[in-house]
Every structure is written in structure tokens, then in C-alpha cells.
Amino acid sequence: MRGRWKRLPRILVALACAGTLWFAGADFSPAPKAFGQSGFQRYTRPQAVPGFSITDLQGKQVDIREHRGQVLLLNFWATWCPNCRQEGPSLQKLYNQYQSRGLIFYRISSKEKPETIKQFLEKESLNVPVLIDKTGQAERLFGVWVHPTTYLVNRQALVCYRSMGVFDWTTLQATSIVDQLLKER
């Protein structure tokens, strides 16, 4: 019995050493938060919408500055992007619901051929107006890193909201924000 108690300090020392080893090897840094999809976000400091002029699918020039005084939804997307394909139908529903109420929609596709986009829209039965950002200038001006990214611009030509990644545009959150922006004068 006494022999057992004699060994106790040694066992404790060994345990302490093992603990030290574990502590040194363990990673206690805060868990890295991945560059996740951040969802819908309101800008606390709305910024002026960058001015750009690009063509639509029919080759007509569209200058974004000419839409000052209107509420804009600018959706940066690509046909090859799975998340954009997923988001497309809900965006189409919003378009059907709001185009007659004054909301201006543009889906902006970067560096893609108009034929590719036309084929895609036909296949998916989508008719939201599409602009072709041939050189990627619009994407650079906004700082788009991920597809899809959508911006909502108010009547004062200020970018007020941003959505990154797939967003369901049929939700109450989306429609109430659009309603509110349309009400503002």
C-alpha cells in the first residue's frame, strides 16, 4: 500500500509532462472562419454606384448612370456558375413581380459570349435583361469576387444592399427591402 503512495508523485510528474506536451502541440488559435457566403447585407455607409457603360444582349449600349432616380438590382453572374443557376429562378420570380412596379433589373455576365448566354437563357426560360461585361470593368468597379453577387441601388444612386452567394429572392426579407426602396423618394 505504502509503495503505491510512494509512486504517486512520479505518476503526477509524468502526467504533468504529458500535459505539457499536449499543451505545446495543441492549436489554441481561434477557429479560422472560412471565407463563407455572407448572405444579404445592408451597407451602413451606402456608396455611390460606380458608373459604367456596357452593352445588352442585343448590342444596345446601357449606361448605368442614366438610371439615376430609379431602383436598380444588379446581379453579377455567369452561366458556368452552379450557384447562379440555382439563384436564377427566384430572381426571375422577383423580376416578374416587380418589373412593372419600376424596379430595374440587370444580370451582368462577365467575359462570356452572347451566344452562350442566349442559349442558356432559352434553355432555362429566363428573360431578365442581361448585360455583357466584355472586359470585366463593371466587376472590377464593384469589386466582385464571387458569383453570384447582387447589389441593390436606391433612387439616389447609392449602393445600399449586397448579397453574396445564392439568395432566395422570393423571401419576405427580399421583397420587403425592394418595397421599401421603391417607396423612398
Added chain:
Amino acid sequence: MKEKLFFFFLIVALLVSAGCGGVTPLTGESPPLPVQKANLQRVLEENEGLEIAWEDGKDARDFYRGGVQQKAKAEKKFQEKAYPQAMKSYQASNDFLTRMLQFMNEDCASYTLYEGTDILFFPNLLMADNYLKMGIIARATGQEGAATRNWKKAQDFSYKSLLSERTEWGLSLEQEILSLSGPKKK
């Protein structure tokens, strides 16, 4: 007696191995990434766009971009020798990047944000460059102590950067820091 010696050596061995466990091996053998591929100008260009306000920072991506955007402002003011404004923007850049480093603390020449979106990701090196220039400003304004402190920080961040990603950009920055801070230390 033998048992005591055994435990003594066991403790020493454990402590030594624990200490070694925390040291990342230097990857001095691999050639550094050429400056044409990773440089400040390219990082600044990649992060252009709508300005990120501190209040709008939601995740690591926002804080990184915010830090780079503030650095772009600072660089412009630094070139113009508008030192007080440059200093303010370097500090703002460091604030963003410090927050960023709480999420991810390793530099990477090709960080995949999302499928198809790779970026130059150098928070440590950007901090090093910020502190280097803050030191230059401090020296230019006669604050030698502040200059030394800034260069010490610059050295620490460039070391961290080179540990995770060896770049010509980082190595030349390290040389610059040493050439500025070296003689004064002696």
C-alpha cells in the same frame, strides 16, 4: 537513484520535444515566388471596388479587402509625402488586417476564395510593408524611437509571411527593413 535520473531525463526529453513542436521548419530550399507573380501592385488591383467600411466588415474577406483598400490610399499619400494622412491610412489598414489575422494568419500566393476565384493573400506581408513605411515616416519626422519600433514589427510580420510563403517580394522587403533598421541597432 537510477529511477530519479530516468525521470529527470524523461522530463528534459518531453520539454525539449514540446519546444521543438512549436517551431515551423524553414522552407529555405524552394525558390521564392517571382515578384512578377506576387507584388503589391497586383494585390492592390485585386482589391479595387466598392470601399469596405469598418462597420460593414462581416467576415475575413471584408477585412482583408478593407485592409488592402486602406493601404492603397496610404501608398498614394506616402508617394505624395502627405505623411499625416498616409500614417492615418496605414493605421486603418493595419486595423483591418489585424482583425483579418484573427481569422487566418498565413500568407498564400494563391488562396481559393471560391471555385474559380483565387487571390493573392498576403496579410502578414502587407502589415510588414505598412510598418516599414510607418517607420520611414517616423524617421522623416524625427521620431527615431517610433521608427525602430515600427521596423521591429515589420521584421516580425515579414518573417511570418516568409515562413508561410517565400516570395521575392517578401525577401526584398526583409532586406529593406534590415538595411533601415540594421545600422542603428549596432
